[in-house]
Amino acid sequence: MKIVAVCGMGIGTSVLLKMNAEKALRALDVDADVEAADIGTARGAARMADLVLTSAELVEEIGEVPTEVVVINNFTDVNEITEKLTTFLDK
């Protein structure tokens, strides 16, 4: 499974989100590849991914993509990420 973690600049918040998403995936024992992307490359990256994780402010910026976009409110809360990943995986 391929996941894209999106932030504005690609060096800060997406890296944190990627790290914590990886932690959540390990806890769920799910095999997935998480890529950190900035808003510029997000749309392209999203097309080749199964899931996009981002903050509420950037959902509009990402716009229409064929992939599900899930909002994470607290990038440092592994529980929130785990819960939302579980919901997505259960579909």
Added chain:
Amino acid sequence: MTLVERLPETAIRTRALAADWREAIALAGNGLVAQGLTTEEYTAEMVSAVETYGPYIVIAPGFALAHSRPSPAVLGTGFSWVGLSEPVDFGSESNDPVRLVVGLAALDHDAHLAAMSSLAAVLADDAVLDELISAPTPAEVRAILTRVDRADHEGS
């Protein structure tokens, strides 16, 4: 390099006063400039990022990671730390108001990953975060971060 290794005392401000989110980011920018890591242009870039994309940098309750993309205004990779005496609103729906701003400058997309790991560990612990935000001096902030680092390594 861990987070504390990237935060000399010159990089840290505690109990700082900022009138609004722009000032809070400017303080974080000053901390980077003081270490010779960025030019003042980068501070403007960090503010511009929020003007363009909104307060997406407020990624956890009370915490903002100020940063912009690698640019000519970035001279080196590193962090700054600003503990605010009064919380400041950034306009974030779920995570306002902000009490701690960490400034980040990176020369490329990988240069700072170990420190980001350190930062993630610190942010994940509410008790430690509270301690850090209320720390009265930069030396105290460094002492807490060092203690957290040590504990992390002993555990692994």
